[in-house]
Amino acid sequence: xxxxxxxxxxxxxxxxxxxxxxxxxxxxxxxxxxxxxxxxxxxxxxxxxxxxxxxxxxxxxxxxxxxxxxxxxxxxxxxxxxxxxxxxxxxxxxxxxxxxxxxxxxxxxxxxxxx
Amino acid sequence: xxxxxxxxxxxxxxxxxxxxxxxxxxxxxxxxxxxxxxxxxxxxxxxxxxxxxxxxxxxxxxxxxxxxxxxxxxxxxxxxxxxxxxxxxxxxxxxxxxxxxxxxxxxxxxxxxx
Numbered sequence: 001x002x003x004x005x006x007x008x009x010x011x012x013x014x015x016x017x018x019x020x021x022x023x024x025x026x027x028x029x030x031x032x033x034x035x036x037x038x039x040x041x042x043x044x045x046x047x048x049x050x051x052x053x054x055x056x057x058x059x060x061x062x063x064x065x066x067x068x069x070x071x072x073x074x075x076x077x078x079x080x081x082x083x084x085x086x087x088x089x090x091x092x093x094x095x096x097x098x099x100x101x102x103x104x105x106x107x108x109x110x111x112x113x114x115x
Numbered sequence: 116x117x118x119x120x121x122x123x124x125x126x127x128x129x130x131x132x133x134x135x136x137x138x139x140x141x142x143x144x145x146x147x148x149x150x151x152x153x154x155x156x157x158x159x160x161x162x163x164x165x166x167x168x169x170x171x172x173x174x175x176x177x178x179x180x181x182x183x184x185x186x187x188x189x190x191x192x193x194x195x196x197x198x199x200x201x202x203x204x205x206x207x208x209x210x211x212x213x214x215x216x217x218x219x220x221x222x223x224x225x226x227x228x229x
Binding site: 004044046047050091093100102103104105107108 | 118146148150155156157158159160163165171174204206208213214215217218220221222225
């Protein structure tokens, strides 16, 4: 089984500043996908960004970017120019390429953006 | 178009009763997933449907849990003889396919067993 670890239960950041969320995972697979999901109080999980393990280039989506270190099995998320609407719980998730329907999630990091 | 719809939004039931949770996926999505989110934890995979069949039921916690999908659309997750440890948010998601197809989640059903 894959293990996804998010070591920061809570993070707080001032509006317009940058925050980085850590995620490490444990796998013996070589081909896999990594994701960051956001869960606001509405409970709906929203995909923020995804990365395919065979791609060395780090994925970027507007103010969200990742630092993917395959050898270290690390997949951190950077939120730049934080906005109040970024306040939510953030989950890191892993999916094996061969079992491409099952996500394994970390325990989540609660991010609070302060005005 | 409409997103993934789940009902009820909240459900309180007494221990030992049966409950049914409903999921209406996005029209045309062939893949449907159920996940469970216990308080303060990440999501736990329960079951996956491709069309009406469930190739992987391995995440269902016990034989009290079952799920079906009809017409390649609506899915129902049934929990029989509910226990307090079943209290959680049950999230449904759908997608066009598997792999890199993004999952679209509903708002979940919060189940409380008293």
